[in-house]
Amino acid sequence: MEILKSLPYFDPANLTFSKVWIDILIVSILFYYFYITLRKTRGFQLLILIGAFLVLGSLASYFELELLDWLMTSVKPALVFLAIVLLQPELRRAFGDISKSPFSRIFNIKPVYELDPIVDAIKTMSETKTGSIIVISKDLSLKNFIEESVQLDAIISTSLLLTIFKKNSALHDGAVIIEQNRIASASTYLPMSDRLGTSTMGARHRSALGLSEETDAVVIITSEETGEISVCKDGEMIHPIKSFELKTLVLKLLSAKNKDSSEINTGRFSIRKKE
Numbered sequence: 001m002e003i004l005k006s007l008p009y010f011d012p013a014n015l016t017f018s019k020v021w022i023d024i025l026i027v028s029i030l031f032y033y034f035y036i037t038l039r040k041t042r043g044f045q046l047l048i049l050i051g052a053f054l055v056l057g058s059l060a061s062y063f064e065l066e067l068l069d070w071l072m073t074s075v076k077p078a079l080v081f082l083a084i085v086l087l088q089p090e091l092r093r094a095f096g097d098i099s100k101s102p103f104s105r106i107f108n109i110k111p112v113y114e115l116d117p118i119v120d121a122i123k124t125m126s127e128t129k130t131g132s133i134i135v136i137s138k139d140l141s142l143k144n145f146i147e148e149s150v151q152l153d154a155i156i157s158t159s160l161l162l163t164i165f166k167k168n169s170a171l172h173d174g175a176v177i178i179e180q181n182r183i184a185s186a187s188t189y190l191p192m193s194d195r196l197g198t199s200t201m202g203a204r205h206r207s208a209l210g211l212s213e214e215t216d217a218v219v220i221i222t223s224e225e226t227g228e229i230s231v232c233k234d235g236e237m238i239h240p241i242k243s244f245e246l247k248t249l250v251l252k253l254l255s256a257k258n259k260d261s262s263e264i265n266t267g268r269f270s271i272r273k274k275e
Contacts, residue, residue: 046083046086047083050079050083053072053075054076056068057072057075057076060072113136113181113254114156115251116247117156117161118134118136118156118158119246119247119250121134121165122220122229122246123246124158125165126243129224129225129226130162130165130224131172131223132165132176132220132222133175133190133207133219134178134219134220135177135178135217135218135219136217136219136220137177137180137215137217139216140215140216140217142177142179142184142215142217145177145185145188145211146177146184149177149187149188150171150188151185152186153182153183153184154183155182156178156181156183160183161183164186170187171186171187173187174186174187174188174189174190175189175190175211176188190211191207191210191213191214192206192210193213193235195209195213195235201223202223202224202225204221204223205221205223205230208220208230208232208237209232209237211232212234212237213234213235216233216234218233218253218254219231219233228240229243229246231246231253233253
């Protein structure tokens with residue numbers, strides 16, 4: 001601080017004024033960020049309830065309502081614990097979004113993808129000719145699709161994926177979305193692409209290609225007719241893929257910069273150029 005005071009044009013009063021505005025700006029950004037994260041979730045209603053309790057407690061203290069003030073003071077620690085427990089999915093999502101923000105790239109924070117359970121499930125479904133679509137989100141959030149499907153927020157596991165896509169199960173139609181290293185949703189319906197023309201590929205492949213045209217997600221498909229594995233990224237499809245090659249390919253696609261996936265060399269597989 002003494003060094004700063006020795007600098008020309010340094011005014012401690014102005015510095016204090018600036019610090020106040022910086023403080024207000026940071027707090028405002030934090031409140032806005034949590035608001036847009038929680039506004040469409042059950043957590044938003046819980047926060048409103050907690051806020052109402054805090055306001056009530058302040059009013060009780062101001063007007064010296066001793067009994068109500070004692071009650072609000074006793075309830076406050078329980079409210080904090082309740083918020084942490086009930087807001088776990090929302091807090092996990094919020095911190096996951098931070099890892100995808102431009103600020104995280106400054107510190108070179110790279111997302112971790114739990115691919116082994118996914119690859120094992122795909123291999124089994126390929127062998128049993130079980131139709132499936134598994135979407136792995138990258139930088140762009142798939143929140144709009146997740147909110148319109150069956151939300152799960154579950155740990156990624158091979159058994160759960162196999163259960164979801166088991167024929168005649170309630171959730172086998174549609175796609176599973178993997179976001180922030182969690183199974184975010186199942187039975188998700190995706191936009192279909194018309195680029196396959198008269199191809200014999202069905203609705204699953206058209207849906208996978210359609211989503212890859214609109215987002216940067218990696219979409220893995222197993223065919224119900226042939227058991228073959230396909231992968232879509234940036235509006236292009238790699239087909240067919242051997243199960244032992246799948247993990248390496250998906251990792252390359254997830255680590256590649258957006259719109260650069262056409263440059264990926266995967267041995268005998270390469271993403272086809274758009275016509």
